[in-house]
Amino acid sequence: MMDIELPKMHPSQQDMDLIDILWRQDVDLGAGREVFDFSYRQKEVELRLQREKEEEKQQQRQREQEKALLAQLQLDEETGEFVPRSAPLTQDTVTSAQITQNGPFAELDGDAMSFDECMQLLAETFPLDEPAESAPPCLDTSVPPSTDLMMPPDIPTCTHNPLLPGSLDQAWMELLALPELQCLNMQMQESLDMDGFMKPSAEAQDPNYSQYLPGMDHLSLVQTEVCPPEYINTYDGSFNTMVSPNLSQMSLNVPDVKAEFRPEEFNEMFYPEMEVKVNSGPLVPDGGNMVSQLAEISSNPPVNPMDLQSFSPGSFSSGKPEPKAEFQDSDSGLSLDSSPQVSSPGKSLNGDGSFGFSDSDSEEMDDSPGGMESDYTEIFPLVYLNDAAQGSLSSKPLSDQQEMKVKNQKIEPAEANGHSKPPFTKDKQKKRSETRLSRDEQRAKALQIPFTVDKIINLPVDDFNEMMSKHELSEAQLALVRDIRRRGKNKVAAQNCRKRKMENIVGLEYELDSLKEDKERLMKEKSERSSSLREMKQQLSTLYHEVFSMLRDEHGKPFSPNEYSLQHTADGTVFLVPRLKKILVKNN
DNA sequence: TTTTGTTGTCATTGC
DNA sequence: ACGCAATGACAACAA
Numbered sequence A: 001m002m003d004i005e006l007p008k009m010h011p012s013q014q015d016m017d018l019i020d021i022l023w024r025q026d027v028d029l030g031a032g033r034e035v036f037d038f039s040y041r042q043k044e045v046e047l048r049l050q051r052e053k054e055e056e057k058q059q060q061r062q063r064e065q066e067k068a069l070l071a072q073l074q075l076d077e078e079t080g081e082f083v084p085r086s087a088p089l090t091q092d093t094v095t096s097a098q099i100t101q102n103g104p105f106a107e108l109d110g111d112a113m114s115f116d117e118c119m120q121l122l123a124e125t126f127p128l129d130e131p132a133e134s135a136p137p138c139l140d141t142s143v144p145p146s147t148d149l150m151m152p153p154d155i156p157t158c159t160h161n162p163l164l165p166g167s168l169d170q171a172w173m174e175l176l177a178l179p180e181l182q183c184l185n186m187q188m189q190e191s192l193d194m195d196g197f198m199k200p201s202a203e204a205q206d207p208n209y210s211q212y213l214p215g216m217d218h219l220s221l222v223q224t225e226v227c228p229p230e231y232i233n234t235y236d237g238s239f240n241t242m243v244s245p246n247l248s249q250m251s252l253n254v255p256d257v258k259a260e261f262r263p264e265e266f267n268e269m270f271y272p273e274m275e276v277k278v279n280s281g282p283l284v285p286d287g288g289n290m291v292s293q294l295a296e297i298s299s300n301p302p303v304n305p306m307d308l309q310s311f312s313p314g315s316f317s318s319g320k321p322e323p324k325a326e327f328q329d330s331d332s333g334l335s336l337d338s339s340p341q342v343s344s345p346g347k348s349l350n351g352d353g354s355f356g357f358s359d360s361d362s363e364e365m366d367d368s369p370g371g372m373e374s375d376y377t378e379i380f381p382l383v384y385l386n387d388a389a390q391g392s393l394s395s396k397p398l399s400d401q402q403e404m405k406v407k408n409q410k411i412e413p414a415e416a417n418g419h420s421k422p423p424f425t426k427d428k429q430k431k432r433s434e435t436r437l438s439r440d441e442q443r444a445k446a447l448q449i450p451f452t453v454d455k456i457i458n459l460p461v462d463d464f465n466e467m468m469s470k471h472e473l474s475e476a477q478l479a480l481v482r483d484i485r486r487r488g489k490n491k492v493a494a495q496n497c498r499k500r501k502m503e504n505i506v507g508l509e510y511e512l513d514s515l516k517e518d519k520e521r522l523m524k525e526k527s528e529r530s531s532s533l534r535e536m537k538q539q540l541s542t543l544y545h546e547v548f549s550m551l552r553d554e555h556g557k558p559f560s561p562n563e564y565s566l567q568h569t570a571d572g573t574v575f576l577v578p579r580l581k582k583i584l585v586k587n588n
Numbered sequence B: 001t002t003t004t005g006t007t008g009t010c011a012t013t014g015c
Numbered sequence C: 001a002c003g004c005a006a007t008g009a010c011a012a013c014a015a
Helices: A004-009 A014-028 A039-077 A091-104 A113-124 A131-150 A166-177 A179-194 A211-227 A229-235 A240-251 A255-259 A262-268 A273-298 A305-309 A319-329 A345-352 A359-366 A372-375 A379-392 A396-418 A422-446 A453-458 A461-469 A475-550 A579-586
Strands: A564-568 A574-578
Touching: A004 A574, A359 A372, A422 A453, A453 A461, A461 A475, A475 A564
Parallel strands: none
Antiparallel strands: A564 A574
């Protein structure tokens, strides 16, 4: 559809490049390619392919050598075994990444250490808390210099001139605002979902997420445009792993690119398909696992639930000074409201079960049954709305906010059609429980209850009462705390009850099977006994007749079986008994 | 659209 | 009397 309309709208070279990008997105959708200059690009694609293959091989060898070296080093340091360092798995990948990076860039990259430190810091701090705040500034400060240094000057296609042409920025915003182009975002969203990158991190939900993009743009350009294939390969599996929670999400983000848009770079950026594949391919396993690990970590019980709330969009707009201060310096978020990550805060939130206010959640809360909670459920929506309103006024005109809302609402239903469902299927149950938990979290925060839900539920009575006595709580707060405790305990009780019930069912089924086996065995035994009895009777009868036929009277004649019978006593003695009595009795 | 399984919640009961 | 666990019943939701 776009390949028909857009060429008429953008006659200039610059705009043709824009179209090129858009068209390239359409290629994945099956749009015709012959509309544009095909042959020229095809040549470059082939050249790039060749060059990349060679360099990839070279890089591969180099990495293997370095890995072997690394393994040796770790073998020497430890007790003869390969023992991961004290930090978790991510740390391991970071260290290998550091070595991998430092090898080829040792001479070029003067800032390599700061970059590595930052990466390490990112890997260490991001899974624990405040991913939205800690990671991006880190990248902002350190990555751009190193990426500039990493740029090989001898490759003309990789000249990196960070320009920010406002007109093009504007053009991007307008283009992406077009309803027809929403499919772009959706496609990007889809591709990211398929790669497992839709694991919602906090910044992905952040409506003001755009603030981080100036820093990210460097990285996304490094991966998609600036960096030649050998450097891409260098980062393959290491760089991406290190920064995957944040950076990998953005590496393919179209709106990211706009910040440093240059017409001559656009071809390089989107035109070589293999570069994108080089980035996105290896990302899938590493980034996906990484992100899922992070998601797990972020939803682990040890993490303070009240702290987790601060990641939610609701809390971003709750008037806290820190996020606000950061948000205010980035009005570019307007263009990003159509970006994939930002497009569906509610969906993504529920995806990993992190906490936050989403439309669905708030509706859910309004629907929450039970008259006992009415006292605070009536209060909560007001608080929530106030918070949201405060946040929305923080840095943008109201109209922009409304526009953003409209766009988000546009995109969300399309997502709800199931595009992003498969990655979350295995987390569904977890998601639900955490969503439910988050409701109490949200209520608790809405009423500003100074305890964590975890404490409210799990504290012993005495400690709980002591904790409650230390704070002056209103009636609504008390009611909410009691309900949270009651619900939490009852939830656990119900889970235990069901578990027991299932165990009972399993036990009864086992018992039933056992009894059936017993019955079968006994029936078989009975049949055998019966058969044996029949056989013994038969033998006895045969023996009887045999013995009887051998008996003779004083005349040498055999006894008539009608007149005599054989009877035996308990001691084994056998008597020949005449049947006369019986005959007499009969006659009588 | 209906069915089925899962989960959270409420009401009740008994300890 | 109070707290709590256990459990049946119901509703919401997802597959």
